[in-house]
Amino acid sequence: MLNISFYNRLKFKIISATISILTVFLGVFFYFLYNFHREQLISSFQVSVTYLSSLVQNNLEYAMLMNRPLILHGMVEELARQDGVENIVILNKEGVIKVSSDKGVIGKIMNKQDATCQICHQLAPETRTKSIFLKDKQGGEFLRNISPILNREPCHECHDPKVKINGIILMDFSLADINRQLSSNLGKLFLLVVIMVGLLILVISSLMNRLVIKKLKLLEKTSKLIGEGKLEEKIEIPGKDEISHLADHFNRMTTNLKEIQRHLVQSEKLAATGQLAAGIAHELNNPIGNIMLYSKLLLEELEPGDIKYKNTQKIVDNTIRSKNIVSALLDYTRESESVMTSNNINDIAEKSLMMLRHHMEIQQIDVQLDTDPALPQVLCDKNQIQQVFINLIQNAIQSLHNGGKIEVFTHLGEDKESIIFGVKDNGPGIPKECLDKIFEPFYTTKEEGTGLGLSICYGIVERHSGKIWVETQNSSPTEGKEFKTIFKVSLPITVRKS
Structure with missing residues (x-):
């Protein structure tokens, strides 16, 4: 205290x-x-x-x-x-x-x-x-x-x-x-009143200790721990009085602080990683270009049936893959200026699906589009939001391998002040221990992934003052069994239909 x-x-x-x-x-x-x-x-x-x-x-x-x-x-x-x-x-x-x-x-x-x-x-x-x-x-x-x-x-x-x-x-x-x-009667009455007042004060003191002081001490103790950085602390005060409501608001505040802290840490990681990635990409570009050049020169001197030709071709293929990774790094670190215009999210979702539909048909993936036709216009950068759709759909495709089901959806937020869109898939889901890392750059559980797709989505959504999160069967069983992984994006509505 x-x-x-x-x-x-x-x-x-x-x-x-x-x-x-x-x-x-x-x-x-x-x-x-x-x-x-x-x-x-x-x-x-x-x-x-x-x-x-x-x-x-x-x-x-x-x-x-x-x-x-x-x-x-x-x-x-x-x-x-x-x-x-x-x-x-x-x-x-x-x-x-x-x-x-x-x-x-x-x-x-x-x-x-x-x-x-x-x-x-x-x-x-x-x-x-x-x-x-x-x-x-x-x-x-x-x-x-x-x-x-x-x-x-x-x-x-x-x-x-x-x-x-x-x-x-x-x-x-x-x-x-x-x-x-008269004095005797009033004296006895006064003594009785003094005793009753004393008992009343004891009752008030006891009730204050139980209903107010103990709760305030708990609030003080928890706020001190939170001040020391222990944002996971919660105040459990039963009842429906003002202090209990204050504790609920306090818990929501700490949850928001924890989310803000996580957001700041994520932003700092992205910024630091971006600077590091930019330097590495520029340093690797020239050596990779030279390896590509001399590997192709070797291929021209070798016969296709020669074992050396096959080995050299592997060098060329991996060099191309390395070049693609370096290009992705440069795209990740090169933050282009957003061009904000009024757009229909449903149109962006349909165009994004069209770009990847052929790829999904080859892998025999069942695709569904569930959009809300009454959605208002939203102020956003069309190309950047389309990049978010494409990255989320590609992430779902990579988790399914062959076959499976993907759904792209849009709808109005419960607060009527935002638009929700995202991608669902019925893949294996995301392990609980990976949920806090999936938006970090270079973090991936796939062999062919670079670990930058979701990180790029996070940066774009953040620049649009929105939120992106994931719900998975492993962490949110209430979503049902049809779709095990759901990525959701919330964008604020700034332009409405006239």
């Missing part, structure tokens, strides 16, 4: 981003949850407060009617001792405190600037029942319930019927228990 710092690793960045997003989300979630839960608890608490307030009011009415105020004082003191109840105060309509759990304030007048008075006097008498939140001197929050003492009909014996309110009951309740319960 590359020496990447911990903070720059993909895994750290994704987990950090996940934690940040979860932190913001959970912060907002807990804020709303806290307020909602608090409102629920206070709402439930207010039900109890309302009940206690009505209980005090009923007892107040009973004590006043029975003229037994001690009962009211005792009940207030008893209620004030309940958990959460901080203070109970009963005021008359003038604001004088008549009953209180705090005996020290009985008889005092409540300050009209108090928040309770301000809120209460803003409401209609019959709607003054209300709960408000206040803070004590220490900053603690408490709930104050305000309940008006309505002047009901039984009270009219002592109170003016025109007066609607005889007084106010104030009950203060501490919110400490609610806050403690």
Whole structure:
């Protein structure tokens, strides 16, 4: 692995981003949850407060009617001792405190600037029942319930019927228990969420290792090997995710690189061989010419029936063959300028067959021509492409010896942007170990061959920005048994029918 710092690793960045997003989300979630839960608890608490307030009011009415105020004082003191109840105060309509759990304030007048008075006097008498939140001197929050003492009909014996309110009951309740319960519940929930987030991070980390990190490490390892020149390396990543598709594209890229490398090596070989062949051909031309000349002079001095005549004739024949090889070398190294014109590949195929048909008839070779009449025109050098056809057909003839079958074909490429043509034969096929060498100059498996025909085809096709390849029964069994060797050429279409 590359020496990447911990903070720059993909895994750290994704987990950090996940934690940040979860932190913001959970912060907002807990804020709303806290307020909602608090409102629920206070709402439930207010039900109890309302009940206690009505209980005090009923007892107040009973004590006043029975003229037994001690009962009211005792009940207030008893209620004030309940958990959460901080203070109970009963005021008359003038604001004088008549009953209180705090005996020290009985008889005092409540300050009209108090928040309770301000809120209460803003409401209609019959709607003054209300709960408000206040803070004590220490900053603690408490709930104050305000309940008006309505002047009901039984009270009219002592109170003016025109007066609607005889007084106010104030009950203060501490919110400490609610806050403690709220904090406890949220604390437990927070702990549970932290555990769940921790487990989630572990799951994300594990999934990242399995689905991303391991695959990226494999990609990195293979790319390093390919960088060292091992283009045969492949990345095997199962699945159909983005990284698997990336691996497939990576494998195709290495295959293309390998093909380009092979193409460059082949081109360099052709160039180097061409230079060497040109020098050798020029050096051999004169000695071969002299051997030919003096051999023919010897033939003129000898009788045809003489054994020396036969031996000299063999010298002449082999000299002619050597001269032909030298001529082929010169043709191979002499790269003529291409004359690109719009041509019909079918016409070139037919003319090439016509030139060799007599030779094939002598060897009793069955010839077939399978062309696509709808092929578009293609921009090419007619003579050079005809040379490709002739060389491929001659190569097929040499592999058949006597009898056999040859087919010359043309058709449109699958991409609709190229034309495919070539030659098939049902000869013995090409051994697998020879496939990488057949386009190299001077490589041949035939006694009468020079090893330049396919190499010349390769050079011509390359100059036309095309491709040439071979499929043989030994390497591609899907082609069937009728034809064991198929040479194919692909040329790009640059001129179409109007």
